[in-house]
Amino acid sequence: MTETEPPELPRGIALAWGVAANPQRGPKREMSVERIVDAAVELADADGIGAVSMAAVAATLGFTPMSLYRYVSAKDDLLLLMQEQAMGLPPESMRELDGWRERLLGLYVEQVLLYQRHPWMLSVPITGSPITPNSSAWLDASLEALEGTPLSSDERVAVALAVTGNARWCGIVQAGYTEQSRGSGLTADQVAVRESELYDRVITADEFPALRRAIDDGVFLSPADPFRFGMERVLDGVAAYIDALDRGVDPEPPTEWIAVDPAELAGDRRLKEAQKAVRDAEKALRAAHRLERQALREARERVARASAR
Template sequence: MADEELPELPRGIALAWGVAANPQRGPKREMSVEKIVDAAVELAEADGIGAVSMAAVAAKLGFTPMSLYRYVSAKDDLLLLMQEQATGLPPEEHREHEGWRDRLRALFEAQTLIYLRHPWILSLPITGSPITPNSSAWIDAGLEALSPTPLSEIEKLAVTLAATGHARWYGMVTAGYAETSRATGLNPNEVALQEATLFDRVITVEEFPYLRAAIDAGVFTAPDDPFRFGLERLLDGVAMYIDRLEQGGERAPVREWIAVDPAELTGDKKHREAQKAVRDAEKALRDARKLERQVRRDAIARAARARGEA
């Protein structure tokens, strides 16, 4: 095993860690990986990730696309480096907080702000574990916050990933509302009110009784932050679990991954056709139930009229 040669780092990861070989030719003094990434990030900040291409970045820098490929050999590598730059390092201020909970909360807030400042990051696919310096630093910060607890290393990572995932989901929704505000000229409160009005028009008590009750309670226009509530309840659960461990309780078993049919992942044609048949059947069922409710309402109305006439 010791004699086996370690696999070569992918070009993008090697560039992120600063261990990639420099190009042997090209406009070295005028061009650099850093300048390429800076230009690409500027394009994304101005017009979204769809505006980023090797040709667009080259044009912004005044070079040909081939000049870029000598430094960044693939667009996927460029996207990785853009994400790495925009993510940055965790703020040192999170260490000023006392206790694992306050530290995790500070990291959560800082991560959410990254997504709000650079919403184009949310358009990048997640293709695996983040093996770059800045992304690794965020995970390390979460693990450091949990280091005084009796959680196992697996449990610490699970909690860190849960908080990180919640921040990403928070960022996705909040950035989406912010984009709607920019596109419509409405402020966030007006966007929420518009959304509530649309829900009010289509959600009926007969079809969606519990959602209708929530709408009538004003959930879409309430000032409360549901994401903050969710985070705090997540941390409550972790705190209870830590208390249990400190009192000598047993660890929770680590469950298996959710099983997914390989045919679904590979896009098997017969599987897609079967899924479409299920969707069609579900739509037919929804339509039948809707018709049933309408017939019932009509019958009740006719019975009421008949009693009135009698």
């Protein structure tokens, strides 16, 4: 019986772990993977991920693009190594926090800060689990925080992913506001005021009653952090789940992934046409409801004017 050979590590992952073969030719002491990644990260921090190309990095270092390819053979590998370096290791201070909840919340905050320092990381596509040393260390830190709990391994990974996902979502929104500020010259507070004013112009109580009430309550000008609130409530749920396990209750966790029907992904023309017809009908229905609400409002105003005479 022959044992199956383990898959070969992709070059980018092998470089991250320091087990890739060194180039046989090319500039030696003057060039290294570390120098290439340092230069790429500096470019991305200054001008965004769009500024990073093999040619731009080579020009920064004073070499030709071909000389870089001897060390990093593809841009995707460079992006992976950039993300790995920018991410770094989770702070050791996380281990000093008391209890699983405080440690997870601390890891959440640190990840949000990472995205603020390196917003370009949010533009790097997710193509699977990042099997690199630093990424593994962050996941390990979350799992270690949960080791004293009765959660199963599946459940611990699920909680770790919730922390990472919430941090990434917060980072995406904050990076967007930062970009708005940079492009418009407005401060973050001024961007929020302008956004609130735009909502105020288009959101009516008839069409979006709940959102209108939120706007009137000043939600878009509130200093409260909705992402931190959401993260705390997620952890409340985890705490309640752990408490149920401690009391001997065994809640049944969901096991099915949310997935689009494969028939939709097959690109069937008739199905796409039918789905478009449904979207158009829903749009027409919304427009009809809008006209109905407008007509009703105008009718009420006429009745009120007639009663006042």
